[in-house]
Amino acid sequence: MITVGPMPIDVADEFAAISAKGAGGVATFVGLVRADDGVATLELEHYPGATEAALAALLTQAVARWSLLDARITHRIGVMVPGDAVVFVGTAAAHRAAALEACAFLIDRLKTDAPFWKKETRGRDAMWVEPRGSDDAAAARWSG
Amino acid sequence: MAIELLYFAWVRERIGRGSETVDPPADIVTVADLIGWLAAGSDGHAAAFVDRTRLRAAVDQNFVALDASIVGAREVAIFPPVTGG
Numbered sequence: 001m002i003t004v005g006p007m008p009i010d011v012a013d014e015f016a017a018i019s020a021k022g023a024g025g026v027a028t029f030v031g032l033v034r035a036d037d038g039v040a041t042l043e044l045e046h047y048p049g050a051t052e053a054a055l056a057a058l059l060t061q062a063v064a065r066w067s068l069l070d071a072r073i074t075h076r077i078g079v080m081v082p083g084d085a086v087v088f089v090g091t092a093a094a095h096r097a098a099a100l101e102a103c104a105f106l107i108d109r110l111k112t113d114a115p116f117w118k119k120e121t122r123g124r125d126a127m128w129v130e131p132r133g134s135d136d137a138a139a140a141r142w143s144g
Numbered sequence: 145m146a147i148e149l150l151y152f153a154w155v156r157e158r159i160g161r162g163s164e165t166v167d168p169p170a171d172i173v174t175v176a177d178l179i180g181w182l183a184a185g186s187d188g189h190a191a192a193f194v195d196r197t198r199l200r201a202a203v204d205q206n207f208v209a210l211d212a213s214i215v216g217a218r219e220v221a222i223f224p225p226v227t228g229g
Contacts (some may be wrong), residue, residue: 116228
């Protein structure tokens with residue numbers, strides 16, 4: 001299931017949802033707004049329609065490749081503060097290896113394939129976040 | 145033929161709007177052609193498109209290289225490299 005919206009992410013609710021299929025193993029990743037280096041707010045922008053389609057395509061790939069029982073991505077948009085959850089990724093499988101690998105695949109590929117943009121505010125300064133080369137490298141390890 | 149353009153992040157901010165409808169001349173056939181044509185038409189577009197290595201695009205919501213065709217496209221989006229997650 002894909003959810004993209006401005007509502008705060010309730011990690012307990014997300015975990016309950018991904019755990020509901022009776023899987024032997026559930027893996028989750030939660031991305032938080034970092035509290036370091038003076039960031040006051042983080043704003044997430046997306047491309048309505050295209051973002052959801054990109055995430056749905058990743059879920060379909062992950063479910064097929066690792067025979068998942070269930071998978072979900074919940075991504076928040078709008079203005080957040082340090083400590084807020086930006087993204088929740090959950091995968092449910094019969095065994096741990098599939099759940100863990102699929103979860104890593106989804107967050108790695110989300111970072112390079114899904115149209116989201118981050119803007120950080122520190123005091124009066126607002127700055128768009130630049131992509132990191134390490135994100136491309138992390139995503140590339142899943143191809144082939 | 146009219147094309148709906150969408151801009152995101154600092155591309156949107158430099159242009160000063162998130163969308164517009166344009167009707168480019170017939171010799172504008174790729175995303176790169178479109179970027180050049182828009183940049184010649186306004187300072188905001190020129191500022192947004194000054195470094196094309198930092199631009200990404202989607203044609204009808206499919207992510208493409210800047211040399212991709214826009215012939216027959218209904219929607220073209222131009223934006224910076226993505227930074228989600």
